[in-house]
Amino acid sequence: MDPTVVKSLLKPQGGKIVLLVMDGLGGLPVNGRTELETARTPHLDTLAAEGICGLHQPIGTGITPGSGPSHLALFGYDPIQYEVGRGVLSALGVGFELEANDIAARGNFCTVDQNGVVTDRRAGRISTAKNEQLCKLLNQGQFAPFQFFAQPEKEHRFVLVLRGEGLSDAIADTDPQETGLAPLAPKPLNDTARDTAELFSKYIRAARDILRRQSPANMILLRGFARRPQWPSFMERYGLRAAAIAGYPMYRGLGRLLGMEILEAEADLEAEWKTLETHWAGLDFFYLHVKGTDSAGEDGDFARKVGVIEAVDALIPRILQLNPAVVVVTGDHSTPAVLKAHSWHAVPVVVWSPVCRPDRVKEFGERACMNGCLGGQFPAVELMPLALANAERLKKFGA
Amino acid sequence: MDPTVVKSLLKPQGGKIVLLVMDGLGGLPVNGRTELETARTPHLDTLAAEGICGLHQPIGTGITPGSGPSHLALFGYDPIQYEVGRGVLSALGVGFELEANDIAARGNFCTVDQNGVVTDRRAGRISTAKNEQLCKLLNQGQFAPFQFFAQPEKEHRFVLVLRGEGLSDAIADTDPQETGLAPLAPKPLNDTARDTAELFSKYIRAARDILRRQSPANMILLRGFARRPQWPSFMERYGLRAAAIAGYPMYRGLGRLLGMEILEAEADLEAEWKTLETHWAGLDFFYLHVKGTDSAGEDGDFARKVGVIEAVDALIPRILQLNPAVVVVTGDHSTPAVLKAHSWHAVPVVVWSPVCRPDRVKEFGERACMNGCLGGQFPAVELMPLALANAERLKKFGA
Numbered sequence: 001m002d003p004t005v006v007k008s009l010l011k012p013q014g015g016k017i018v019l020l021v022m023d024g025l026g027g028l029p030v031n032g033r034t035e036l037e038t039a040r041t042p043h044l045d046t047l048a049a050e051g052i053c054g055l056h057q058p059i060g061t062g063i064t065p066g067s068g069p070s071h072l073a074l075f076g077y078d079p080i081q082y083e084v085g086r087g088v089l090s091a092l093g094v095g096f097e098l099e100a101n102d103i104a105a106r107g108n109f110c111t112v113d114q115n116g117v118v119t120d121r122r123a124g125r126i127s128t129a130k131n132e133q134l135c136k137l138l139n140q141g142q143f144a145p146f147q148f149f150a151q152p153e154k155e156h157r158f159v160l161v162l163r164g165e166g167l168s169d170a171i172a173d174t175d176p177q178e179t180g181l182a183p184l185a186p187k188p189l190n191d192t193a194r195d196t197a198e199l200f201s202k203y204i205r206a207a208r209d210i211l212r213r214q215s216p217a218n219m220i221l222l223r224g225f226a227r228r229p230q231w232p233s234f235m236e237r238y239g240l241r242a243a244a245i246a247g248y249p250m251y252r253g254l255g256r257l258l259g260m261e262i263l264e265a266e267a268d269l270e271a272e273w274k275t276l277e278t279h280w281a282g283l284d285f286f287y288l289h290v291k292g293t294d295s296a297g298e299d300g301d302f303a304r305k306v307g308v309i310e311a312v313d314a315l316i317p318r319i320l321q322l323n324p325a326v327v328v329v330t331g332d333h334s335t336p337a338v339l340k341a342h343s344w345h346a347v348p349v350v351v352w353s354p355v356c357r358p359d360r361v362k363e364f365g366e367r368a369c370m371n372g373c374l375g376g377q378f379p380a381v382e383l384m385p386l387a388l389a390n391a392e393r394l395k396k397f398g399a
Numbered sequence: 400m401d402p403t404v405v406k407s408l409l410k411p412q413g414g415k416i417v418l419l420v421m422d423g424l425g426g427l428p429v430n431g432r433t434e435l436e437t438a439r440t441p442h443l444d445t446l447a448a449e450g451i452c453g454l455h456q457p458i459g460t461g462i463t464p465g466s467g468p469s470h471l472a473l474f475g476y477d478p479i480q481y482e483v484g485r486g487v488l489s490a491l492g493v494g495f496e497l498e499a500n501d502i503a504a505r506g507n508f509c510t511v512d513q514n515g516v517v518t519d520r521r522a523g524r525i526s527t528a529k530n531e532q533l534c535k536l537l538n539q540g541q542f543a544p545f546q547f548f549a550q551p552e553k554e555h556r557f558v559l560v561l562r563g564e565g566l567s568d569a570i571a572d573t574d575p576q577e578t579g580l581a582p583l584a585p586k587p588l589n590d591t592a593r594d595t596a597e598l599f600s601k602y603i604r605a606a607r608d609i610l611r612r613q614s615p616a617n618m619i620l621l622r623g624f625a626r627r628p629q630w631p632s633f634m635e636r637y638g639l640r641a642a643a644i645a646g647y648p649m650y651r652g653l654g655r656l657l658g659m660e661i662l663e664a665e666a667d668l669e670a671e672w673k674t675l676e677t678h679w680a681g682l683d684f685f686y687l688h689v690k691g692t693d694s695a696g697e698d699g700d701f702a703r704k705v706g707v708i709e710a711v712d713a714l715i716p717r718i719l720q721l722n723p724a725v726v727v728v729t730g731d732h733s734t735p736a737v738l739k740a741h742s743w744h745a746v747p748v749v750v751w752s753p754v755c756r757p758d759r760v761k762e763f764g765e766r767a768c769m770n771g772c773l774g775g776q777f778p779a780v781e782l783m784p785l786a787l788a789n790a791e792r793l794k795k796f797g798a
Contacts, residue, residue, distance in 0.1 A: 373775035385459070394463060394743070395463070
């Protein structure tokens with residue numbers, strides 16, 4: 001549904017909505033059953049029996065989503081249109097508080113030979129500890145009135161943020177994407193980016209000098225230069241006072257991009273649920289993120305993923321005790337343990353509400369949801385209008 | 400399907416189509432069954448068993464449609480694109496024969512205090528009889544060569560139509576939408592609307608003088624200024640000689656907007672069916688409208704809605720006896736008795752034709768239709784191409 005139409009129909013108030021995202025929820029069968037089908041989930045099954053079910057497509061048929069785009073789709077922001085630059089996603093991932101004019105880039109520590117030619121784009125995947133040490137060295141450089149911040153991610157990956165006035169993100173990647181070539185210059189992609197490009201050039205020269213005696217990480221590569229996008233917030237778009245409850249920085253960052261209030265919680269279920277209960281009164285929409293399903297899937301640990309799903313199931317009654325108008329339980333994408341990676345498979349979803357029209361699905365699983373009233377190919381971006389309707393937050397269209 | 404593609408494929412002839420719309424047909428369960436699931440409907444169940452079923456979305460996910468847009472969707476006119484102004488819908492509703500250049504507005508009788516400030520936007524919901532009397536008074540004003548027509552709706556609502564040459568509908572609402580403010584001026588929204596705005600100003604001043612000694616309805620508020628849209632007719636779009644059989648003025652008006660022939664019938668089933676039988680020979684497409692399902696739903700009368708559905712079911716054989724090529728039975732939207740209002744829930748639909756490929760649905764109900772071949776989210780605007788195909792009115796696309 002066209003977001004401008006939805007916006008034009010918003011009522012000033014309505015019921016509360018919980019969007020519970022089990023990251024990477026969708027799976028593939030082992031011995032005939034997926035992770036979700038294997039898990040004992042009496043409470044999710046009750047939601048399915050009383051609610052409406054389906055499988056959603058985060059981006060589109062056959063597309064394996066990254067976590068950024070798949071979450072944007074769940075939030076009703078078309079991920080093809082609402083593109084987040086790689087640098088910004090990385091900055092969100094490390095919990096860096098990006099300001100509106102900051103330019104963020106994804107960095108790699110790499111190895112170059114005496115001629116400056118890249119011999120290893122990942123510097124032998126140095127340890128995260130080494131990475132942290134190198135970032136500290138880089139952060140000693142002075143570029144006043146500008147500031148550079150190098151923030152370690154994992155292994156050879158880091159985030160570089162440039163802060164100051166009059167900057168542009170129209171800068172070409174310096175990563176040549178293969179060995180045997182020298183790092184590229186951070187070329188300006190238009191005239192207004194010239195000064196910014198010169199600043200990054202200067203930074204890269206300084207970095208080369210600082211890292212010269214290091215081994216194997218003696219140089220840096222940068223890509224995905226981007227500025228934090230200015231998108232309509234949840235309040236502007238849906239009239240919702242929204243909050244994100246997520247133990248991991250990247251998901252808090254996504255919430256922050258959409259103007260959600262970030263409610264602090266450790267990355268464990270009990271802490272997240274406690275936060276939900278504490279903040280229930282003052283807000284309309286709660287995005288509750290569970291990471292464990294995805295991590296287990298990425299690790300290829302089918303049994304652990306089953307365990308996380310069962311642990312979440314046991315906490316469903318605590319959500320219902322809060323008396324929400326709508327509960328949506330789903331994943332942002334599939335991460336089947338047998339693939340050890342994100343995948344393109346559609347994702348089970350249940351929308352529970354006292355005013356929905358229950359379909360005939362009786363259990364929450366991939367094959368069961370397929371026959372629900374949302375079907376097997378429901379566009380994820382349609383979930384928010386559906387949730388708003390069930391929260392009785394939308395007026396009639398036309399007379 | 401793109402209407403221009405459909406149009407390019409039209410055959411010069413084909414079978415007859417009946418579109419039977421039970422207004423507000425879709426429901427919500429009470430004791431586990433919806434109105435339609437509760438009703439005993441042997442003939443509709445046979446149509447379902449022999450035909451193809453699904454649930455349609457009139458506008459889109461989560462959107463509660465008004466009757467105007469939802470009917471346009473059934474007729475294959477995208478209701479987001481084909482917008483009808485509020486004034487025009489109201490004029491259709493009272494059966495006013497709008498001419499192409501008329502400007503129609505929705506009116507409220509209201510109460511103003513001695514300073515001209517609105518104290519009640521609905522004038523205490525005066526009786527319809529009082530409304531009729533006040534409209535007569537208003538219609539005594541003279542504005543030659545222009546004409547104003549005030550036509551009563553229910554209670555405090557009326558329709559005001561301005562007829563003449565060179566008019567514009569780019570006029571701002573005069574309804575301040577809250578009490579404590581004076582009525583706004585009917586401001587022109589562009590330069591060409593100045594003269595029209597001046598005419599409405601003059602009319603409003605005259606109305607104030609006429610109503611001055613009335614109480615509580617001593618002033619008027621106007622909104623939704625609009626001209627009757629000029630849309631492609633059913634004949635232009637589908638090559639169909641189409642007719643509307645509807646007991647209520649608003650639905651006849653919608654048919655008129657699309658160039659349908661309006662077949663007079665009282666607002667009762669027997670009269671409507673008789674009209675269908677009488678006019679069967681000379682036409683290709685019959686839109687048959689049943690209001691009782693919606694009225695019962697709006698009244699929260701579950702049992703009465705069940706009764707109307709059963710009464711319609713009993714009349715299905717008389718449609719089949721006419722030997723139509725296609726019968727579509729559906730609603731324009733849902734009006735669950737438990738909600739006493741239009742709702743966003745998808746609407747059961749069956750498309751019956753001797754050349755359809757029957758799915759496995761054996762009964763006509765919301766949950767049964769969900770698993771039909773049209774699925775649970777079928778876009779209503781796709782029904783007309785499907786009906787045309789089943790009436791063997793569309794040629795092959797490409798060679």
